[in-house]
Amino acid sequence: MPELPEVESVARALRQNLAGRRLTGLEAPFAGVLDQPLRTTRRALLDKRLVDVHRRGKYMIASFARDGGDDPAHLMIHLRMTGQIFILDGYRPDKHVHVSFDFEGLPVHYRDVRKFGRLTLVEDPLAPAALAHVGPDMLAVRWPEWRRRVGSRTAPIKAVLLDQGVASGLGNIYVDECLFLAGVRPTTPAAALDDATLREILRRARQVLRLAIDHGGTTFLNFTDFYGKPGNFRRQLRVYGRAGEPCRACGGALAKTTVAGRTSVYCPDCQV
DNA sequence: ACACGCGCCTGATCGC
């Protein structure tokens, strides 16, 4: 599932491949992934050039404008569980392609098997009202602010890390990886952790996110990058998807439990 | 303010 690193990979590719290109076509075989009617979305975006792409957590915001910067419009994209955006030579859209963009002859597709993702027109590309409740990006937030936002939450630390209102970007995969690296069990109440441990968790979260970005993200279900290629981070995973397998640090069997409604894998010996 | 459960979706996998 696309988390911060996978979204970053797509955002970079959009910038590199489409910046300056004009949107000349927009079709939506399944308009249900659009928050506004197709005609509204077309009216806002067609004939404008893609000028920038911002990312906050797992949200991308693509900005369009006419030549000279007039009449800007912004499309916020969230891939949720199975959303993909890609450009592939000779690709013939299957039944899961819900939106197709045409950039002066360059076709770009939005594909989403579970239809959880959303494409939303927003007014403000940097601080859209729709993201008012979403916290700062996990890679950008400073320790004091993050500490303040974590507060004295009694929920398990994993639930707090998954809460995009605290800081945005972590999902189930990287939370488990981060907590393994920090040596903390996902079930531990956040309020029971001292500042040194919380600081270590934040440091490890950033470390694993950056490393995953460098490896092009993780492909578990069906994430592919902009060019249709899977990410390379999967073989770096220490715990996610490895319940029952030996811990890469101590050799003991990894345990599985449910935290915040999500499957969670940890090492009973290395994580206390 | 915070914690928790549900619904949205479809494909893969499992049990019989």
Add this chain to the structure above:
DNA sequence: TGCGATCAGGCGCGTG
């Protein structure tokens, strides 16, 4: 071409 049940999970929303 067996089929129904279960699981996977991000997020918005309703409830307590």
